[in-house]
Amino acid sequence: MTDEIPVLQVQGLTKYFPVAKKLFGGPTRYVHAVDGVDLHVGEGETLGLVGESGCGKSTVGRTILRLLTPTTGTIRLLGDDITTLRNRELRPHRARMQIIFQDPFSSLDPRMKAGTIVGELLNVHERLSRAERDERVASLFDRVGLRVSQMQNYPHEFSGGQRQRLGIARALSLNPKLIVCDEPVSALDVSIQAQVINLLADLQQEFGIAYLFIAHDLAVVEHISDRVAVMYLGRIVETAERRELFANPQHPYTESLLAAVPVPDPTRRSDRQILSGDVPSPIDRPSGCHFHTRCPYATEQCKVETPVPREVGDGHVVTCHLR
C-alpha cells in the first residue's frame, strides 16, 4: 500500500438486521450479514469481492454507498468519514460513488426514456441547461456503445446487454471516483458478458475509476480484479493480489471455492475435492471460525476461537488458525 489516501477505506464494518420477534417476545435475534469487514480500494484499482449467495457481499456494497446504515465501523471515501453523515451532508459524497446493479431489467424505471434515466443524476447534482445536459447524455451514450438516437427509447426496447450499458452510462454521468459493481454481468449471456467486461475495463483505463467488483463468478473476478477478497458468512477470510490469490490460495474455503469451478476444458476434468454441506444460516452462525463446519482441516481450536487476520505475504491476508 502506498501513502496516498485510498479512494475507499473500510474498517470494522458490521451490518446486523433484526429478525422478526416471536409473538410473545423473547430476545431479538439478528442476521449478521456483515461482521467486521476491513477493505480498501486505491485509485483506479479493482477490488473483487467474491463469495456465495448470502455471504453478505452485496450488503457490504450497499452499506459502503450508505444505501444501508452500518451498525458499526467506519467508511472513508477519499479520506472523508461518511459513516454517519445525514442526507444533506451526504449528497456531495454521493456524486463521487455510484453503483451498477445486477439486474438490468428491474433497476431501470420502465416509464422513463433512456435519455432521462441517464441524465437524472445530472439534474440532481449539477446545474445544467437542458441543451448542456442533453449533450452530456449524448456523449455518455456514445461512450458506452449505444446509439444517440436510442435516448428516445424506453428500457423495454433494449436488450439485456444494452440495459447494462445504460446502467453504466448513468453511473458514469457524474464522473465518480468509485463504482460499486454488484454482479454486473451475471444476468448476461457469455458473448454479451465479454462485451460488458471489456467496456468496464476500458472505462477504468480512461477515467481512473476505482471498482468494488462484487461477483460470485470467480473466472470473471480473476479477469477484472487487481486484488481479490473472499467472503464467507459476513467475514473476509482472505485478501490478496489477484495472481497470488488464484495461484496460491491459503484459506481452505478459497481453496475449495477455486476447486469447485468447472473448467471449460474437457481434457482437464478434475478429480476434485468437493466441499460437503451447505452454508450455515447467518442467524445461527457456528462458533469460532464460521467455516469449521465444512472445513476438511478443522481442529478443536477452530470450533472455539475466532481466527484473526494475519499477513502471510505481501498484501496477502488470511483469517485462519492453520495458516
Added chain:
Amino acid sequence: MTDSGAESGARRNVGAPILAVTDLTVEFDTPEGIARAVDAVSFEVSPGETLAIVGESGCGKSITAMSILRLVPSPPGRLVSGTARLDGTDLLAIPEHQMRDVRGRDIAMIFQEPMTSLNPVLTVGYQIAETVRRHERLSRRDARARAVEMLQLVRIPEPARRASEFPHQLSGGMRQRAMIAMALVCNPRIVIADEPTTALDVTIQAQVLELLRDLQERLQTAVVLITHDLGVVAETADRVIVMYAGRKIEEASVDVLFADPQHPYTQGLLASVPRLAGDEARTRLTEIPGMVPPLTALPRGCAFAPRCARASAQCREAPPELGDVEAQHRVACWHPGQEP
C-alpha cells in the same frame, strides 16, 4: 468420488440410441409474427450417455427439450414437423394419456428453479411418493418408503425428517437434490436436465453435478443436459450440440468440440468465456459483436452472418446445411474451420 470420463477420446462405450429426435421444428405465434424457435433439429442419445445442448438465451435449447415431453403450451406454440422416437415409439404422435405414462416413468425432467417447480403446499416426501404412485401400483406406505430411500440416495441428511418438510424449509441445493430424487424415483431411462445447477452456488453446483454423474453411472440413464455454462459442459458431457437462433450449428464429441471447433460462433463462444488462468497475464476477452437477432426477423441466410467476421455474400444469401467435418463432427457453416 467417481472419476467418470477421465479417459479421453470416446468417453464411454455407448450402445444404440434410446431416443432419436428427427427434424424437430417448433413455431410460436407472437404479436411480431411467427417465431421459429426450433428449426429442423435432429439428435440422438444413448443409454449412459450425456448429451449437452448449449447456446445462449433464446437459442431454442429449452424449447427443444420441452417439445420432446410435449410440455410446450399450444397455442401459442405449434409443432410443425418432427418425430421423437423412444424405442421406436414416436412421442410426438401418441395420445396424451399415453404420454402421461411416459413422463416421469421413461423420461424425467429436472428444471432450473426448484422453488417454482416443486409444489409449495405439499411435503417433499409426498411429492416424490405421488410420482411413484402415478406409475406403479404401490401402497402409500411403500411409496413413502421409496421416497425416503430416494432422498437418502441423493445424499440429503436425515431423509426421513426432510421428507415431511415443505420445499421452503430446504436450502437451494437440497431442493435441487429433492428434484433429482423425484426425477429418478421411477428409474427413468432418460433424464432431461434444463440448467440444473444454474441457480446454485459453485460449491453446491459441484455437489449436484457429481451426484448426477454418480447416479447416471449406476442406473445407465441417458442424460440430455441443457446449459449455457461451457465449464459444466466440459466437466460432464460426452457429446455436445451447439444451437444458435433455433438451429443446430455444430455437433461433436466434447473433446473435439473444445479442441477443434469449426463454427465461428462456437469459436467465439469458447473465446469469450473468462477462464481461471492461474498466473497468466490478463488478456482482453474476445467479444462476439452485436447480438442474437429476434426470431421473428431472422436474416435470409445464415442467422449468425450479421455477427460473423467471415460472412460472405453466400452466407447472407442462403442458410448453410449441416455437413460432416469428419465422423461424429458436423457443422452448419459455409466457411468452417479455424481462422486462416
